[in-house]
Amino acid sequence: MSKAHSEIEPELLPGDLAIWLFIFMELLVFGIFFIVYAIMRLKNIEMFNQYQLTLNRELGAANTLLLITSSYFVVRAVHAIRLNNVSNCIHWLYAALAGGTGFLILKSLEYYDKFSAGIRLSTNTFYMFYLSLTLFHFLHVILGMLILFAIVIKACRGAYSDQNYTGVETGASYWHMVDLVWIILFPLVYIIR
Amino acid sequence: MMKYESQGVAKLYFIAAIGLFTGQILFGVVMGLQYVMGDFLFPEIPFNVARMVHTNLLIVWLLFGFMGSAYFLVPEESERELYAPWLAKLMFWIFLVAGALTILGYLLVPYAQLADLTMNDLLPTMGREFLEQPTITKIGIVIVALAFIFNIGMTILTGRKTVINLVLLTGLVGLAVFFLFSFYNPDNIVLDKYFWWFVVHLWVEGVWELIMASLLAFVLIKVTGVDREVIEKWLYIIIAMALISGLVGTGHHFFWIGTPDYWQWLGSIFSALEPIPFFMMTLFAFNVVNKRRRDHPNKAAVLWALGTAVMAFLGAGVWGFLHTLAPVNYYTHGTQVTAAHGHMAFYGAYVMVVLTMISYSMPLMRGQKAGNQKAQVLEMWSFWLMTVSMVFITLFLTGAGILQVYLQRFSEDPLPFMVVQEKVALFYWMREVAGLVFLIGLILYIYSFFAKGDEVVFAED
Numbered sequence: 001m002s003k004a005h006s007e008i009e010p011e012l013l014p015g016d017l018a019i020w021l022f023i024f025m026e027l028l029v030f031g032i033f034f035i036v037y038a039i040m041r042l043k044n045i046e047m048f049n050q051y052q053l054t055l056n057r058e059l060g061a062a063n064t065l066l067l068i069t070s071s072y073f074v075v076r077a078v079h080a081i082r083l084n085n086v087s088n089c090i091h092w093l094y095a096a097l098a099g100g101t102g103f104l105i106l107k108s109l110e111y112y113d114k115f116s117a118g119i120r121l122s123t124n125t126f127y128m129f130y131l132s133l134t135l136f137h138f139l140h141v142i143l144g145m146l147i148l149f150a151i152v153i154k155a156c157r158g159a160y161s162d163q164n165y166t167g168v169e170t171g172a173s174y175w176h177m178v179d180l181v182w183i184i185l186f187p188l189v190y191i192i193r
Numbered sequence: 194m195m196k197y198e199s200q201g202v203a204k205l206y207f208i209a210a211i212g213l214f215t216g217q218i219l220f221g222v223v224m225g226l227q228y229v230m231g232d233f234l235f236p237e238i239p240f241n242v243a244r245m246v247h248t249n250l251l252i253v254w255l256l257f258g259f260m261g262s263a264y265f266l267v268p269e270e271s272e273r274e275l276y277a278p279w280l281a282k283l284m285f286w287i288f289l290v291a292g293a294l295t296i297l298g299y300l301l302v303p304y305a306q307l308a309d310l311t312m313n314d315l316l317p318t319m320g321r322e323f324l325e326q327p328t329i330t331k332i333g334i335v336i337v338a339l340a341f342i343f344n345i346g347m348t349i350l351t352g353r354k355t356v357i358n359l360v361l362l363t364g365l366v367g368l369a370v371f372f373l374f375s376f377y378n379p380d381n382i383v384l385d386k387y388f389w390w391f392v393v394h395l396w397v398e399g400v401w402e403l404i405m406a407s408l409l410a411f412v413l414i415k416v417t418g419v420d421r422e423v424i425e426k427w428l429y430i431i432i433a434m435a436l437i438s439g440l441v442g443t444g445h446h447f448f449w450i451g452t453p454d455y456w457q458w459l460g461s462i463f464s465a466l467e468p469i470p471f472f473m474m475t476l477f478a479f480n481v482v483n484k485r486r487r488d489h490p491n492k493a494a495v496l497w498a499l500g501t502a503v504m505a506f507l508g509a510g511v512w513g514f515l516h517t518l519a520p521v522n523y524y525t526h527g528t529q530v531t532a533a534h535g536h537m538a539f540y541g542a543y544v545m546v547v548l549t550m551i552s553y554s555m556p557l558m559r560g561q562k563a564g565n566q567k568a569q570v571l572e573m574w575s576f577w578l579m580t581v582s583m584v585f586i587t588l589f590l591t592g593a594g595i596l597q598v599y600l601q602r603f604s605e606d607p608l609p610f611m612v613v614q615e616k617v618a619l620f621y622w623m624r625e626v627a628g629l630v631f632l633i634g635l636i637l638y639i640y641s642f643f644a645k646g647d648e649v650v651f652a653e654d
Contacts, residue, residue, distance in 0.1 A: 016426070029463075032465065036462060121455045122454075
């Protein structure tokens with residue numbers, strides 16, 4: 001599974017093919033979720049608009065920035081390992097993990113706020129979608145961080161080099177997916193009216 | 194022919210599993226007839242008792258099958274003898290005696306009296322579908338499961354750790370943990386049903402899928418010689434999808450039982466995705482067999498492995514999807530459509546994966562690499578007889594179910610339950626015939642173990 005570091009044309013899909021299978025299935029899950037959300041919003045447009053205003057857009061925007069930035073960091077990590085710079089790669093991965101941690105903290109604050117206001121899955125349809133969609137994404141952020149962390153551990157043991165960096169690309173691809181889903185989720189649930 | 198001597202304990206478990214399987218099918222055939230001849234064998238074996246025995250035997254023999262499979266698989270994967278073979282043998286006899294006594298209890302005394310005899314009032318857990326076992330039997334199951342997991346766990350932890358044996362261990366621990374919900378028996382019937390599904394659903398659509406995937410992966414590695422690395426990757430994705438879809442997918446049981454209505458959304462969305470891991474298992478099995486590096490002499494085992502993948506997808510995946518969306522389930526809830534799905538899903542996923550393990554390992558435990566020519570031909574015949582008759586059982590029950598939904602729930606003038614049952618009787622008769630063919634297939638299957646014939650010639654070692 002090792003790859004030579006050369007300037008040949010980029011491959012169709014970076015990383016392991018298996019992760020792409022997984023990514024496409026994840027996107028399918030979120031895709032169905034988004035479509036159902038859109039249909040339910042059409043049916044209850046006033047209610048959705050009313051309760052959308054209670055969401056914290058500032059925190060949402062900050063989280064968007066955090067995830068996009070952290071996505072950039074994993075790009076740097078892949079770049080570093082292609083140049084055989086293992087310690088640099090590890091540093092960028094830690095930076096990406098820090099971005100993910102920031103996301104989880106801000107999101108937890110948001111949840112704390114909503115839960116202490118007595119908001120639950122059964123409060124109404126809008127909150128049901130808001131909570132279940134964001135919580136499902138929240139779990140994906142955790143999974144993505146676990147994957148990145150596993151790569152950090154492997155990198156520390158010297159498993160990656162400019163000859164063999166498929167693993168780093170694989171984790172980076174998954175992390176981009178987590179980011180991408182949020183980039184759709186945030187405007188869909190928090191902004192679009 | 195076994196790599197480790199202690200793998201041999203699996204034989205005991207498999208023989209008991211096949212014995213109880215036969216019991217299950219006999220009661221199934223009796224009950225199938227009772228659908229159209231209500232007083233057949235009454236009062237000796239009333240319908241509700243036959244049903245309880247049919248479903249309980251299924252669960253117990255599958256547990257025997259899983260344990261036997263684990264005892265065969267784990268030493269080989271961990272590259273060491275079983276931690277405590279004596280414990281495995283002891284637990285076998287305890288489980289067998291406890292299981293037999295429980296079934297005899299169902300058959301010989303009225304259920305209420307069984308509850309009294311076993312002092313159910315101290316910790317009431319009886320009287321719930323599939324979890325009818327007396328409390329003392331349930332405690333016995335927990336003890337057997339703990340001893341089993343200890344034995345398997347110690348073998349794995351002190352031996353080689355592979356993705357296959359770690360996934361299997363996770364599945365088995367999950368099986369034990371979720372069974373604990375059977376001791377929680379709240380007064381509120383909604384809560385009772387809610388947590389009841391934590392056992393039933395999270396077993397069959399959660400942790401059992403992990404067990405199934407790892408058993409299938411093990412057999413496929415052995416019979417195809419394909420790289421472990423490839424198979425492990427598949428395993429990772431399959432279990433990830435099984436858990437993502439299956440855990441929240443529990444919601445499809447919460448549609449009309451008094452739970453909050455958001456379950457209709459969560460249940461529909463996530464359970465609509467539950468066919469995906471099964472579909473991937475099908476792709477996985479065929480892909481790996483196509484890439485095989487050798488032709489294993491045990492053709493029957495390869496057939497069972499491929500059959501498992503296909504039938505699990507059809508039974509659990511397609512037939513599950515048929516009635517999993519809340520608006521559809523509004524009409525089909527608790528009809529023969531459910532029974533159709535139940536039959537093919539249990540057969541296709543769990544019965545067949547255990548039979549796959551038995552097919553692969555039994556010849557090895559009897560000192561051969563594969564059964565003789567005649568035995569394998571007979572076994573493959575039994576595969577087709579059982580599998581095709583199960584397809585027909587499923588189709589007939591689906592026919593009965595669709596008619597039932599229409600006449601009883603959908604039409605302008607809905608008819609009462611029992612009137613509808615008489616109208617769909619033809620389907621029940623046809624199902625009974627298919628059930629008898631299944632029984633013939635099973636008899637042939639058992640006979641195949643004793644058939645004598647020419648040894649299979651090995652192309653290579």
